[in-house]
Amino acid sequence: MNSPNYDCADVRQNLYLFLGGELDSTEQMAETEKHLGQCPECREELTVAKRSRELYLAAAVDTDSEELDLWPGIRSRLYSEQILEPRQASNAPGPSLAVGRSTLRRLAPWTMAAAAAAAFLLALPFLREQFASPTSIDSGPGTPPMVADPIEHDAPKADLVAGKESRLRPVLIGDESLIEREQRLLEEQRRDPASGANVLDTHPFDSSMYDVVNQRRLR
């Protein structure tokens, strides 16, 4: 264990690491300790080195007693360099990690892409309502889908039945709307009951109604 070749030169080579507890192995530590126990000259070297280290440590600046608040200066620099964009003044960080107290201009591209995708998904129902063909509007369970008749394409059934204001274009048959035409046919039938079926008994989107309409148009 105790190498006979471990002499004063070895000890002095390792003295400073021995002091700091940085010697590689416990074996080196043990050999150094053993030699120091036997060699007064090396012990004197150790004493001098220890005193020197104590002086170094004693001269360390005590920063713990200093007031320190770097954040306001850092934030100002980030604002002035426009790396950070002020939105809401925040000087005292709290426990929350709420996002959105400020906007960073240097957001990662994927973050921006994800935000755009999320916004698109949120807006999708409105976009569908605004731009989609009325054929895509499902009126509800049990309601037959609108077929490829141009008249039916433009006929939002719910609006017609309930008389609600619709943002969609009114259905036009010739120069008059479907409602106007229905009212006119009703008036004609009231004046001439033998002219055809009672359109009021007909589903507005039943093709038979359009037969009546077409017959009237042909007449």
Add this chain to the structure above:
Amino acid sequence: MAEPSGTEAPRSDEPSDHDLIRCAQSGDELAFATLVRRHERRAYRVARNMVPGREDALDLAQEAFLRVFRSLDRFDFRHEFTTWLYRIVTNLGIDHLRKRRPVVSTSNMGPEEDAEIDLPDASVPNPSERLESLETAALVRKCIDNLAPHFRAVLTLRELEGLSCIAIAEIVGATHVTVRWRLHRGRKLFQEEWARQERLRDLGPDTDSETGPESPLDGSNNDAGQA
């Protein structure tokens, strides 16, 4: 002596450094502010013990966090945040010392400049109580200031921050063996410089001009001081 402070680690109910970095990467200013407040003392302590002036140390610590923020997107989550912060601070400190080194030659200082030597604050009991006197403290600081920057960096990280040689190696981008050598050499050079300063003090105030300008203690056989 400043006790090795270890870490200003978050409590268990607080977000980790990595959590804060993720939030800051998403644009959360508050998260970055929390990160700064958690580690500002650590950054300042290293800076303050590497560069002589308080204002310089404050600027350096602030600059370190600005650099952190500018590079936040590139943070590698396999590493500790503190390792990165220490690296930035020590690199800034080394750059700062290298820039000012030609200007500083303590042996050429006049009385006015000597008055600017960074004396420990007399109102703070710890350092001055342990030292024999303020004069001794000033002399010790002079010895530290004469150490080459890379020695000062590893000594600060080891003696004041209490970091392991392996952690220091990661911070300074050197091998474990190199760090140990720098620690050994830095302590030895400091001791030799202390012995020299004591001799100069004992010889009297006029001896500085006779001994010539002091050479930086960079561990090499620098003869510039004899020129």
